Every structure is written in C-alpha cells, then in structure tokens.
Amino acid sequence: MSLELVAVAVPVPLYKTFDYLVPARLRGRLQPGMRVKVPFGRRQLVGVALEAPREAGGDLAQYRHVEELLDEETLLPREMLGLARWAADYYRHPPGEVIWALLPGNLRRGQPARLPDDAGLRLTRSGSAALAELPSRKKALRSLLQALGPGPQPRSALPRGPALATALESGWVETVPAAALPFTLAETPPELTPEQSAAWTALQATGGFDVALLQGVTGSGKTELYLRRVAEVLERGGQALVLAPEIGLTPQLVARLQQRFGEGVAAFHSGMSEGERTKSWLRARSGAARVVVGTRSAVFLPFARLELIVIDEEHDPSYKQQEGFRYSARDVAVLRAQRLGIPLILGSATPALETLHNARTGRYRRIELSARVGRGAPPQVRALDLRGQTLQHGLSAPLLDKVQQHLDAGGQALLFINRRGYAPMLLCHDCGWIAPCAHCDARMTLHRGRRRLICHHCGAQQPAPSACASCGGKNLQPVGEGTERIEDALRNRFPMVRTERFDSDRLAKKGELEQLLAGIRSGDIRILVGTQILAKGHDFPGLSLVGIVSADQALYGADFRAVERMGQLVTQVAGRAGRSAGIQGDAAPPAEVLLQTHEPEHPALQQLMRGGYPALAELLLAEREAAGLPPYSHLALLRAESMEAELPLRFLAAARELLAPHADGVMLSDPVPALMERRGGFTRAQLLLQSGSRAALQKLLAACVTRLDGLPEARKVRWSVDVDPADLF
C-alpha cells in the first residue's frame, strides 16, 4: 500500500509548509482545514492541514508522521484556506502565522471545537400526537407544545420551567441548532427619507460581487441602509459581517442590530475574553451567528454562508494591522467578497483616497447621501488666523470669545486637539534642556494630573522633575499643548460651566464614556475637550461650536497621508456639530466650526474650507498623481530594527543588493533611517519599494523576500515587509 503525505502549516515564522506522512489509522479521515498534532524538531505543535493528502513516492526518510488528528470535521473551510493562502502570498507573511491569525487562542492550543447548539426547540411527531391527547389541566405543557406547533422556536421565546424538562424527556420536543430557526425582524424598520430611498434602490441594483462606496456625512442615515441590506441577506438564510474600526464602536452597532434582528447577533473583537471570542468564532462557523459585528480581525471569521460584508468608516487607519501580519482588513474584505461573489458596502463620510480613486475609475460604485436626517447641513469650516494673536495655552482670544458666545446662547462647545497630556515638551528656561525619552528620539510628554513624564512612543515613564536634569534650575516650563492643558485653561476661563476631557487617559475605566456621554446629552457638560475619540460614532445634538485647536502639524508632517488624515478628522469632528433649528426648538446658536492655523492660505486648508472633504480629496489626489504616490502607485516597505545602531542600515543595504537585479519596473529607494530613528531602544531603518504595477511589486517580493532570511546581515535584526504601508514611519 502506498503512503500519503499532507502539507501542514505550523505556527513558526518560516515561509513554507511542512509535509507529514499520514498514518494508516488516519487515512481517509484527514481533510484540508483540520488541525493535527505534529512533531516539529524536539517539539509538538498544533498545525492545520492545508491540502488533501497526496500519494507519496520516492525516498520518504525525511518525513515524520502526523501524530494525532484534532478535528473530526473541517475546522477551516476551503474558502478560508484559500483566503489565508492569498493573504500569506500578498502580504509576504509565513503561512503558519497567517493560519494562526485565523484561529482563536483556544483552538490554537488544540482544544476541541465543539459548541453545544441547542438554541432552538421543535415539536416532534410524538409531540404533536401528545398534544392532541393531553389533558387540559396540564396547562404549562399544553401551552409549550402549542407554541411550538407552527414551527421551531428559540428557547428564549418559550417559558422556562418543569414543563420543558418533561417534554424533552418524553421525546415530544427536541432541540435544533440556532441556524435552523426561522428569521424574523424584531422591530419594524423606520421609513426611509427620499434620499435614503434613492440610495437604497441603487444599493440593491446588483447581484454577485459588487463594491458600493456609501458616501454620506455623519447623521445621513448610512446605518439604516446597512441594516436593511443585512435584513435581506438574513431573510434568505445568509450571514453578514459588519466591521467597525474600534472596539468602542461595536457595542452601539451590536445593540442596534439586536434591536432589529433579535438573537443571532454576535460580537468579535479583542476586548472580549478568549472564551467569548471562541464562542463567536464557532457560532459564525456553524451559522448560529447570523450577523457578526467586529473589528479588523473579524474579517477572518469562518462564516458558513457569508453573503454580505459592511465596512463602516472604511477610511479608518485602524483597519490596517501595524504589527506582525500587516494586513488591511478593508482590502482583505474586498478580496473575500470577490472570491465569494458577494456584495461589499464601504461606508464613510470621508472615504480614503484609495477608495475614492477606485470609485472614480469605476471599480467601485459610488452612492451618495448628502442630507442629514432630521438635521441641518453640516457647518462650514472657517479658519481662525493665529498670526499676531496672543495665545493663552494655545487658545486665541477670538476662539475663547466664540466659546463664551455659544455658552451664552445655550450651546455646547467642543475643542479638538489630537494630543494627550498637558504639554508635549518640558523645557528648562535657564539652559534650554528639554526632557528627552531615554529610548526614543522624542520628547517626553508632561502629564500634569499624574505628575509624570510619559513617552507616547514607547510608554516609558518617570515622575515629573522639579528641577532641570542638566543645570539644576527650577525654571521648567511646559511647551505646547495637549488635552489636559486645554481643559485646564477652559476651566479657569469658564469656571461656572462644566468642562470635561475625552481622551484615552480620562476614559480608561469601563463605563466612563457612557456616563460622560449622558452628561453631554443632558446638557450638564457644556464644554468638551478631546482627541479623536470625539470624532467617532457619537452624536451631540446640542453641540454648536467646534474649535480645532491646531491642524498645522499635519500640513508639515513628513508622512504623505498626514493631510488626508487631518481632513478626515476635521470633517468628522465638524460633523458632530449642528442641530437643525427645528429639533430642539429654542434659540440654539447656528453651528460653527473654527480652525486655528498659522497658515490660512495653505491650499489644503483652503480646499477644505471651500468645498469640504470632497474638495480636499480632489486636490490631494491630484498631488498624489503628480508625485506618483498611492493610489497612483503601489508601495511596500522593508523595515528593520535592532538594538545595535549600524545593523538595520547594513541589513537593508544587503537586502537592496539582493532585490536590485530582480527589480523590474520597481523603484528601490536607498536604505534610510526611519523618521524617528530610535524608538523603544531600537534603531530603525527602512527601504521603500515603489511601482506603478502591483504585479511587478508582487513579483519582486515573491522572488526575494524568502531569501532575505538567508542573508548573514538578517541574523541580528528584526525585519519585516509591509505591503501597502499605512504610514512611512
């Protein structure tokens, strides 16, 4: 009898799979997508069979045997194996680690993939017979059986009690899996506005693979369209995936979906315990979860019948993983939808330039929603020229006056500054020393509330000094501003009203955000100071003034996406403001958005103020085209870091030599130090690969990346490839 070999992905950072002999006892049972226990060197590892076993010939001495089969049925369906293979290829990441990224922790460790699914109950034949003969005094039992007469029901819809136990014992009632339960809407959907109706018609006009960019300002009612699209899918027994950029935004979406669809809505994100995540994973796979709301990693859930993907706030940078396996959940989703032949909805008020470009070239359909449901148009952004102005803790007199005006008129004010802490620098006024981070090329940020200096790049901390470390002088001055400082300044200036800060420091505790949001809605909180946390998800109907403390940093930022991000953030924050005059009745001040800047003539700001984000995007796309940057070219970044200063550049120089002969149609930059060369004790450098053709870039990476491991210079550096990098730091 001939022998069989099977290719197994094992969780090691190696760019290949390993072949194992299939022992006779497992013949015919081992399928692709099942987990196996295999010997690996001196260790035992859990791996995943990637292909069906194949006949083996020739010398088999090098192979060892699969030790144990851990699954009785396929854990990762064919579709997932294909997706993993594509991702490993495209992102140049070891296949075993990619497969690992698809599995929750419990399953990686080889635990059984079983989930009791008895969510539903059904009347059996003997149950129907029993019902007819049941004496009428057995009330509870009768009503239970009667309730099940029309068809299977979820347990939760039925009365609990001894009657159920009796019915199950007697075989009158049996359990059915959740996926077998019929779908019903738990609430009546609201009427659509005329504009929503038009968008709805456009959204539906499709079958099979289709990417729709649903571009609508905050409050334009995108979510309702998502819900209706999901409903369609659920009605025909399919499953839907809804991605949100952050953990913080999932509970709202889950609640909204549960309200509409009742049971069968699951969440999946890293804020959940491992057990909960495994449960959602298995429910997606069994079909028990009809809709899953999740963050980035949910794009790899093994749905049984996925028929729709929705990506909310598709422009958000958190969809790109910045560590290890650096995938973009948005791009993976597009590919997955394509392979499955299903529709994908990308929703955003401020789409990424890549997405806008795809819409322009016709790859995506663009569907616009411009009006805000029940609210006025979003206010226009106006510049507040800072030149010549005296600043108090970064705030100009005209801006403070505006805050006063809006408070007087009964409005609320939001001050946006995307920097935590009190001040980004602590300067000695006597000798010029600035408190540095010992591990990074960066300054420590002063957190006055905690009386500490904290490095925002590596997390290093120390107590805030009372004297200069260099000259011993006591004249230490905070320079620049963060949320804490703005909060302080506003509290001092407006002591009679409640001012609250919204950033990750202030909101570390669970439930705190909800409390503060309630305070905003009740009107108790009048001034909000915060970071981008305020830009996402929440609506503040009483908010009439938005002040952007500064956007200038982005204008001179070294990263080519800085201005795009600034435009998105400013637009998103601005969208929080402006109720319609009608809604809350009283004399609410008309909404205003003011942006403090030292360069009001900057073309990017001009565009943003004149035509909003769409106009800015036009300008930026033209700039990108002229500069040959994405989306008009494709990038990959080879990064290297090491504790020893010279090694990263030395490695990249060797890497460049190796790449250069194969670089057909790909431009290789010189190896250069990273923008922040030292970070967390590591010295970092990078090499940029750029090409007009994605295929050419892929071909080069495919030819070379695995061979980089073999370079002697690779020994002592940590290196990685970042395909489609989100930023160049």
Next chain:
DNA sequence: ACTCGCGACGAC
C-alpha cells in the same frame, strides 16, 4: 520561534 550543538572563556 525554539532548541540543539559547538566553541569560547572562567573558578576550581
């Protein structure tokens, strides 16, 4: 990643 083996140096 992990684990092993090999050669370098050090108190006994």
Next chain:
DNA sequence: TCGTCGCGAGTC
C-alpha cells in the same frame, strides 16, 4: 575540567 553563554543551523 566542568560549567554557561553566544552564535549558527535546522525544524517535514
């Protein structure tokens, strides 16, 4: 001379 520390190689 027996230890462990640092590296290079190999993992079906």
